[in-house]
Amino acid sequence: MLSRPAPAITAHLLRAMTRTPVAAIAMLATAPAVYAWARGHHDLSFPVTLASTTGAASLGFVVDDPAEATLNACPIPRAVRRWNRAGLIAIAIAACWTIVAVSAHAADYALGPLRVRLAETVAAAAISVAFAARAGRDGSDSPGLAAVTATLLALAVNSGLALQFTWLPMIGNPQHTIRWLTVAAVAGTVAWWWSRDPAARVTISIDSLRRAVPSLPRQDNPEASP
Numbered sequence: 001m002l003s004r005p006a007p008a009i010t011a012h013l014l015r016a017m018t019r020t021p022v023a024a025i026a027m028l029a030t031a032p033a034v035y036a037w038a039r040g041h042h043d044l045s046f047p048v049t050l051a052s053t054t055g056a057a058s059l060g061f062v063v064d065d066p067a068e069a070t071l072n073a074c075p076i077p078r079a080v081r082r083w084n085r086a087g088l089i090a091i092a093i094a095a096c097w098t099i100v101a102v103s104a105h106a107a108d109y110a111l112g113p114l115r116v117r118l119a120e121t122v123a124a125a126a127i128s129v130a131f132a133a134r135a136g137r138d139g140s141d142s143p144g145l146a147a148v149t150a151t152l153l154a155l156a157v158n159s160g161l162a163l164q165f166t167w168l169p170m171i172g173n174p175q176h177t178i179r180w181l182t183v184a185a186v187a188g189t190v191a192w193w194w195s196r197d198p199a200a201r202v203t204i205s206i207d208s209l210r211r212a213v214p215s216l217p218r219q220d221n222p223e224a225s226p
Contacts, residue, residue, distance in 0.1 A: 026096040029054035037103040055096040056121040060128035060147030065137040119180035126187035133194035
């Protein structure tokens with residue numbers, strides 16, 4: 001197995017990324033923050049939250065690959081290809097956050113503790129990848145877009161329910177960092193489970209192989225040919 005994609009596959013990953021609306025979603029996520037700063041608003045709490053969750057949710061496009069069925073036969077594991085796609089998407093997310101940070105600084109708005117925003121961002125990204133992995137496993141044509149939509153709806157519903165059920169994590173609450181990290185860990189585990197490569201899980205028992213091929217020599221026979 002190769003630990004990194006060949007140049008041809010890397011070029012395919014770049015072309016596939018240009019066909020996904022990652023950049024458009026990242027720019028739309030930053031638009032409210034830029035608009036609020038341009039209008040002279042100093043409370044950017046909602047635009048910053050929208051940018052962090054929407055930008056992170058775009059990581060669900062890591063599953064989108066129209067040629068994945070073909071590339072599964074290549075010696076490069078699926079995990080390596082998806083990690084490279086995640087790196088490309090992370091560039092768009094980083095650009096999104098840079099624009100938000102500059103707008104917040106210009107509006108004299110404090111982003112708050114970085115650990116809180118980071119925990120929420122990681123949780124949103126993990127939830128999105130989990131949704132995308134499941135949608136891709138079910139044969140969806142665009143699992144990334146479905147994952148972004150499902151993640152934003154799930155976070156919106158959670159925000160409403162968190163007002164009534166205090167044990168749910170609340171966005172922007174500095175005391176809920178551990179809760180968001182727990183959500184990220186659970187969603188990340190689910191994403192890993194649904195993203196497993198079926199070919200990597202195929203195991204063949206030696207006994208079943210001997211039954212299928214009676215002429216197969218036994219290892220405990222010293223006269224058997226190697």
